[in-house]
Amino acid sequence: MGKSTTAPDAQKRIEQLRTEIRRHDYLYYVKDRPEISDAEYDRLFRDLSNLEAAYPELVTPDSPTQRVGAPPLEELKKVRHEKPMLSLDSVTDQEDVLAFDKRVRRELAKELGREPDDIQYTVEPKYDGLSVELVYERGLFVRGATRGDGITGEDVTVNLRTLRSLPLQLQTDADPPAHLVVRGEVYMRLDDFQALNRRITERGEEAFANPRNAASGSLRQLDSKITAERPLVVTCYETMAQSGSLPLAHWDELEALARWGLPVPFQRRLCRTIEDVVAFHREIEPERDRLPFEIDGIVVKVARRDWQVALGEKSRSPRWAIAYKFTPRKEITQVQDIVVSVGRTGTLTPLALLKPVEVGGVTISRATLHNADEVARKDIRVGDTVKVERAGDVIPAISERVPVPDEEREPPFTMPDACPVCGSAVAREGAYYYCSGQAACPAQLKGALEHFASKQALNIDGLGRKTVAQLVERGLVKDLADLYALTKEQILTLEGFADRSASLLTDAVEKSKQASLERFLMGLGIRQVGQHIARVLARRFGTLEAIMQADRETFERVHEIGPEIASSLVSYFGEARNRLVIQRLLQLGLRIEAPAEQGHRTARRLEGKTFVFTGGLERCSRDEAKRLAEVLGGRAVSSVSKRTDYVVAGKDPGSKLDEAKRLGVTVLTEEEFRKLIEAT
Numbered sequence: 001m002g003k004s005t006t007a008p009d010a011q012k013r014i015e016q017l018r019t020e021i022r023r024h025d026y027l028y029y030v031k032d033r034p035e036i037s038d039a040e041y042d043r044l045f046r047d048l049s050n051l052e053a054a055y056p057e058l059v060t061p062d063s064p065t066q067r068v069g070a071p072p073l074e075e076l077k078k079v080r081h082e083k084p085m086l087s088l089d090s091v092t093d094q095e096d097v098l099a100f101d102k103r104v105r106r107e108l109a110k111e112l113g114r115e116p117d118d119i120q121y122t123v124e125p126k127y128d129g130l131s132v133e134l135v136y137e138r139g140l141f142v143r144g145a146t147r148g149d150g151i152t153g154e155d156v157t158v159n160l161r162t163l164r165s166l167p168l169q170l171q172t173d174a175d176p177p178a179h180l181v182v183r184g185e186v187y188m189r190l191d192d193f194q195a196l197n198r199r200i201t202e203r204g205e206e207a208f209a210n211p212r213n214a215a216s217g218s219l220r221q222l223d224s225k226i227t228a229e230r231p232l233v234v235t236c237y238e239t240m241a242q243s244g245s246l247p248l249a250h251w252d253e254l255e256a257l258a259r260w261g262l263p264v265p266f267q268r269r270l271c272r273t274i275e276d277v278v279a280f281h282r283e284i285e286p287e288r289d290r291l292p293f294e295i296d297g298i299v300v301k302v303a304r305r306d307w308q309v310a311l312g313e314k315s316r317s318p319r320w321a322i323a324y325k326f327t328p329r330k331e332i333t334q335v336q337d338i339v340v341s342v343g344r345t346g347t348l349t350p351l352a353l354l355k356p357v358e359v360g361g362v363t364i365s366r367a368t369l370h371n372a373d374e375v376a377r378k379d380i381r382v383g384d385t386v387k388v389e390r391a392g393d394v395i396p397a398i399s400e401r402v403p404v405p406d407e408e409r410e411p412p413f414t415m416p417d418a419c420p421v422c423g424s425a426v427a428r429e430g431a432y433y434y435c436s437g438q439a440a441c442p443a444q445l446k447g448a449l450e451h452f453a454s455k456q457a458l459n460i461d462g463l464g465r466k467t468v469a470q471l472v473e474r475g476l477v478k479d480l481a482d483l484y485a486l487t488k489e490q491i492l493t494l495e496g497f498a499d500r501s502a503s504l505l506t507d508a509v510e511k512s513k514q515a516s517l518e519r520f521l522m523g524l525g526i527r528q529v530g531q532h533i534a535r536v537l538a539r540r541f542g543t544l545e546a547i548m549q550a551d552r553e554t555f556e557r558v559h560e561i562g563p564e565i566a567s568s569l570v571s572y573f574g575e576a577r578n579r580l581v582i583q584r585l586l587q588l589g590l591r592i593e594a595p596a597e598q599g600h601r602t603a604r605r606l607e608g609k610t611f612v613f614t615g616g617l618e619r620c621s622r623d624e625a626k627r628l629a630e631v632l633g634g635r636a637v638s639s640v641s642k643r644t645d646y647v648v649a650g651k652d653p654g655s656k657l658d659e660a661k662r663l664g665v666t667v668l669t670e671e672e673f674r675k676l677i678e679a680t
């Protein structure tokens with residue numbers, strides 16, 4: 001089939017962009033010293049995506065754009081690790097750490113035949129995630145696996161490829177070894193974890209109990225597109241095998257990994273004595289709440305690698321390292337009541353009101369119970385004694401009930417039949433219960449307004465929770481559109497407002513009338529449509545009308561939009577009440593800006609491009625193919641000239657193919673043409 005000719009300029013620019021993006025990933029994830037803003041990064045990324053869409057033949061698997069996931073797998077294949085992946089012995093008491101040092105000293109003396117000089121230790125945070133093995137061949141990431149039983153793990157290569165902090169290619173100028181196997185931890189940042197749980201519960205699925213479970217559940221997916229949506233990061237802390245020699249000290253080994261482009265622990269320290277280790281532990285324990293991710297202790301490693309080898313390992317753990325854990329953040333208390341809160345989308349969430357208890361320095365008096373099934377599974381009732389757990393600043397959760405002998409228990413908790421806020425009927429979907437009141441339910445209306453006014457949405461300054469509550473309670477606002485009918489006089493009647501603050505709020509409301517499509521979509525609070533999906537929709541469709549008119553199939557054809565999001569969109573826009581509110585918003589002066597130019601380019605990505613089709617196509621007729629190109633803004637013409645952008649050559653192409661080759665016009669196979677039109 002016709003070999004594609006490509007403009008050498010495009011190839012060059014693509015290479016440049018990839019190198020630049022890789023450099024910024026490195027600066028961000030390894031050096032923690034970004035040089036450009038997120039917006040600038042996004043721009044580079046978009047330029048690359050657009051170019052690759054135009055030249056699909058230039059897409060390579062190691063391109064930064066290819067972190068979107070691969071077709072789903074049937075199962076996760078088992079793989080044998082090159083070396084066993086050991087685990088660590090763990091201790092929580094200072095005495096046990098001192099005893100570890102003594103043991104190391106004794107055993108080293110035996111191995112070396114003399115008293116060792118000062119034993120130094122490298123200490124690092126103990127990341128609370130899941131351990132992975134990463135294999136690089138000639139600088140390219142070729143395989144990754146979970147720990148499994150330590151001997152064999154699960155092949156999660158395609159899933160790991162979606163992690164932006166994992167280099168697909170090592171820094172070649174730093175001369176990485178031809179064969180390199182490293183070990184690291186995959187985890188989720190706390191803020192990302194909370195946002196993910198919010199998304200998941202809104203979808204009516206069960207929330208993850210903690211960031212570790214979320215990381216593990218996200219990585220061990222058959223469908224890597226799901227992993228791609230999950231905010232996972234990786235940090236590497238150990239070389240398991242490599243060609244050539246390694247530095248003598250663990251510290252330098254980490255530095256080498258960082259030079260090759262791998263993220264390594266930032267908060268590491270070289271300790272001269274075991275007392276320094278204890279001091280580090282003491283220092284970092286209170287810091288753990290300020291770290292953006294969960295750590296459950298520190299890992300103490302003998303600094304010299306030749307001594308590590310001399311000390312060797314037991315069956316499951318090395319003799320040269322130990323996990324020095326923090327005191328667990330779990331406390332015991334009583335459930336005083338179980339109440340039900342109503343969220344923005346109407347979801348009812350059971351909340352336990354607790355007898356206040358201090359967990360890791362913070363007083364806890366309520367804990368989420370997520371949903372009715374979870375309450376039933378853990379069998380939590382009013383009056384029960386329970387263990388509460390706190391992960392960073394995440395909302396505390398009840399980990400388990402502590403049975404008390406001879407206790408008399410209250411009857412099991414049941415969800416109410418009527419919404420505790422508005423009294424509307426409660427509907428059920430799987431484990432989830434919803435209030436059917438929608439905007440008639442003050443709790444939902446308040447949530448919807450707060451969301452609409454939030455920073456990521458219409459960004460209405462001064463319209464916070466308290467103001468929203470008053471507006472709803474006084475009946476001044478009954479739906480989103482009413483916000484734009486508010487007068488300054490009405491605002492002045494609210495508590496806490498004076499002339500100036502009322503003017504500021506009316507100005508802010510006025511200013512928000514100019515909204516981007518992306519922010520507006522996000523602000524509507526459609527289930528499953530968060531910031532990212534709103535952006536995808538805005539770029540793909542370009543206008544609100546196009547989105548409102550789209551049917552399920554059209555949505556599902558968009559990359560990243562699956563059946564659940566599609567049906568949520570269709571049902572939202574299918575509801576007369578929602579269409580009416582949108583209509584009123586527009587009547588009241590809301591102007592929706594078309595997305596930035598690249599949005600149009602995505603929607604009408606082939607704008608101005610001319611196509612010539614020759615030969616027989618397999619998947620559709622030539623006429624259909626022409627129409628497809630035209631829908632995306634392209635033009636189909638019948639004869640090849642220098643100005644033709646693409647010649648699509650099917651079976652038995654005629655003289656047009658020869659003409660294209662003679663003129664140096666890009667030739668696409670049917671497959672390549674498909675990719676070009678399907679790429680988002």
Ligand code: IVH
Nearest residue numbers: 086087088124125126127131185237299318
């Ligand atoms: S070193 C042979 N370093 O903790 C030594 N492990 O409880 C290999 N972990 O399975 C481990 N942070 O998943 C090491 N900085 C760190 C770590 C770390 C987290 C995990 C690792 C291991 C578990 C042991």
